[in-house]
Amino acid sequence: MLLNNGQTETPKKNIKPKFRVVAIDETEHWSDDIKAQGKVWGVYLVDMNRYTYCCELTPSLELHFLYYVAIPKKRTKDRKVADDFQDLVDENYPHSDTSYVGTNQKFSRIRKVDLTESDKKTLADEGYEVLHKDVVEYLRANHYI
Numbered sequence: 001m002l003l004n005n006g007q008t009e010t011p012k013k014n015i016k017p018k019f020r021v022v023a024i025d026e027t028e029h030w031s032d033d034i035k036a037q038g039k040v041w042g043v044y045l046v047d048m049n050r051y052t053y054c055c056e057l058t059p060s061l062e063l064h065f066l067y068y069v070a071i072p073k074k075r076t077k078d079r080k081v082a083d084d085f086q087d088l089v090d091e092n093y094p095h096s097d098t099s100y101v102g103t104n105q106k107f108s109r110i111r112k113v114d115l116t117e118s119d120k121k122t123l124a125d126e127g128y129e130v131l132h133k134d135v136v137e138y139l140r141a142n143h144y145i
Contacts, residue, residue: 018048019113021144038072060100111144
């Protein structure tokens with residue numbers, strides 16, 4: 001397919017997804033009171049085989065927000081401390097559904113997402129966008145990291 005800027009794009013049905021769940025330390029973007037309590041990791045789904053160009057020559061990866069993981073500084077056996085900190089982060093989260101990073105981004109934590117036979121059938125029958133939406137929905141309900 002020829003795009004109006006002259007670049008070509010691979011048809012979406014031919015994309016073979018290479019999904020990964022990645023975590024990025026985003027503590028520095030939070031308020032001082034949350035930073036004082038611990039670290040906040042943003043967890044995203046990224047397709048390592050799908051690039052986008054954000055007004056630049058180098059490609060970027062598209063990150064799709066899944067959830068936050070809040071890790072308190074105080075390590076105790078009392079689960080309430082961790083739960084309270086997670087609740088505080090969840091109530092105040094400043095995320096957008098989609099973000100972009102350069103392909104040279106180093107991720108602190110990364111986990112491969114294996115496609116099931118059902119996922120492969122969805123990709124073949126309904127296309128990449130439907131599969132991607134299904135995977136995001138599944139991962140938001142079933143935390144990988």
